[in-house]
Amino acid sequence: MTALPKILYAAEVVQQICEEYNWRFCFIGGLAVQRWGEPRFTQDVDLTLLTGFGQEEPFIDALLGRLHPRTLDAKAFALVNRVLLLKTSDNVPVDVALGALPFEEACITRATPWSWIPGKILLTCSAEDLVVHKVFAGRPLDWLDVERVLTRQHGRINLPQVREDLRPLLELKGTHEALAQLETVIAAVNDRLRKD
Numbered sequence: 001m002t003a004l005p006k007i008l009y010a011a012e013v014v015q016q017i018c019e020e021y022n023w024r025f026c027f028i029g030g031l032a033v034q035r036w037g038e039p040r041f042t043q044d045v046d047l048t049l050l051t052g053f054g055q056e057e058p059f060i061d062a063l064l065g066r067l068h069p070r071t072l073d074a075k076a077f078a079l080v081n082r083v084l085l086l087k088t089s090d091n092v093p094v095d096v097a098l099g100a101l102p103f104e105e106a107c108i109t110r111a112t113p114w115s116w117i118p119g120k121i122l123l124t125c126s127a128e129d130l131v132v133h134k135v136f137a138g139r140p141l142d143w144l145d146v147e148r149v150l151t152r153q154h155g156r157i158n159l160p161q162v163r164e165d166l167r168p169l170l171e172l173k174g175t176h177e178a179l180a181q182l183e184t185v186i187a188a189v190n191d192r193l194r195k196d
Helices: 003-020 029-036 056-066 074-081 102-110 127-137 140-152 159-173 177-195
Strands: 025-028 045-050 083-087 093-099 112-117 120-124
Touching (some): 025 029, 025 102, 025 127, 029 112, 029 127, 029 140, 056 074, 074 083, 102 159, 127 140, 127 177, 159 177
Parallel strands (some): 025 120
Antiparallel strands (some): 083 093
């Protein structure tokens, strides 16, 4: 089995758990990039699980009962950092963001099914919400993903929504430079596609 299908099958296992509990969730990160950007190698499964503030423990305990912790203090780490670090039985890393912010709830509400092969469906965030996540994270690979999503979804992505959702998140982070960088990437993509 190649790396990507292994990740996708691991995501399917995680999705089944979430659906059994009727939890609200969606996949973000590298899996969503497979859908909206350029397919690339990804090593883990990233998802947002809507827990709210103050109700995280039952979600954490349920997941720890079904998947394996990646650290000895996984529960304590999750309660402080709002990310539960898990792995599946075949050692695929799973990062569960414990969602509570209005954007995270909206992202889950806007999520749609992605049929990655016939009969296999995963619930991923929208292209717009993926761009927001990637700009917020702001690592070099994230910016490359942003460029690829904007290129592949050119003319179909709701940029005003992206900007509107980004502003309050970047205020929380205490940085606004990413908005200017996003505009630079948008302009570069538009310019390149006009010339092609």
